[in-house]
Amino acid sequence: MSDPQYSRPEPSGWAASGIVFAGSVLTLIGCFQAITGLVAIFDDEFYAVTRDYTFDLDTSAWGWLHLLLGIALVITGLALFSRRTWAGVTAIVLAMLSALGNFFFIPYYPVWGIVVIAVDVWVIWALTRPGAIGT
16 A cells, blocks of 8 residues: 555646647757757858857857757657656756757847747746646
8 A cells, every 4th residue: 555645646637748748849849959950060151140249159069059958858858758857857957958049049040049949938838837747
C-alpha cells in the first residue's frame, strides 16, 4: 500500500496535453535552432546583419551558439515525455535562453527570430500551467 503523502497526483487532461505539446514543440524548436546554427557555421554569408549592430558577433559564433542550444533543446524536449521535474524546469530555462538568443539574432534573420520567440513563449506558457510539471 502506498503512502498518499508521497504519491504523485496524476495531472489533468489539460496539463498532460500541455506537457506533450511542450515536449513536441521544444524538440521542434531544437531542430530549428540546430539547422539555423549549421547554416551559419557552413555559410558565413547567408545571414546579413545591419551595420553598427551592438551585438555584432561573427556569424559562425552565432551558429555555434544556436547549434549547442538546439541540441540541448532536443534532449530536454524528449526528456519532457518522461514527466520529470528536472526536464520541465530545464525546458523553461532553455526556452527562455532560446527566446533571448533569438532576440539578439533578430537583425540577422528578423521574421524567423520573432517566430521562434513566439513559440518559445508558448512552450513556457504550456509548462507553467498548474499541474504541468510534477512536484
